[in-house]
Amino acid sequence: MGEVLEVRKSGGVYYIRFEDGSKAYLATEVEGGVMKLIETYVPESKRGQGVARVLVEKAVEDAVRSGLRVLPICSYAVWYFMKNKDKREVLVDELKSLSDDGWAQLYEARRATEAAKRSGETQR
Numbered sequence: 042m043g044e045v046l047e048v049r050k051s052g053g054v055y056y057i058r059f060e061d062g063s064k065a066y067l068a069t070e071v072e073g074g075v076m077k078l079i080e081t082y083v084p085e086s087k088r089g090q091g092v093a094r095v096l097v098e099k100a101v102e103d104a105v106r107s108g109l110r111v112l113p114i115c116s117y118a119v120w121y122f123m124k125n126k127d128k129r130e131v132l133v134d135e136l137k138s139l140s141d142d143g144w145a146q147l148y149e150a151r152r153a154t155e156a157a158k159r160s161g162e163t164q165r
Contacts, residue, residue, distance in 0.1 A: 048099040055096050067096035076104040076111050078118035093117045116151040123148055
């Protein structure tokens with residue numbers, strides 16, 4: 042990829058602006074001592090290059106620094122914690138002890154929810 046990935050933050054959105062003008066982002070929301078990782082988006086031409094990982098890791102770093110727990114909602118954030126067991130100590134209590142099968146089920150459920158949402162948006 043060659044580009045330096047500089048993560049910026051505006052409100053609850055972490056984002057990276059690329060040289061071509063496109064943007065990747067992670068939308069978050071903080072409520073009751075919990076940072077929710079709501080939605081990630083990476084332009085198609087930048088996918089598979091670790092961009093979403095950089096965004097999630099920056100948000101998690103900020104959550105830890107602020108004493109917050111993390112609740113992954115979007116499928117990428119769930120996938121990140123499913124694959125990085127060593128990062129789970131920052132999660133909300135109900136997810137810390139989730140089994141590998143539980144993580145896989147949660148990931149598939151999030152993907153299905155997102156696919157249904159996209160399908161509904163394209164039919165409007």
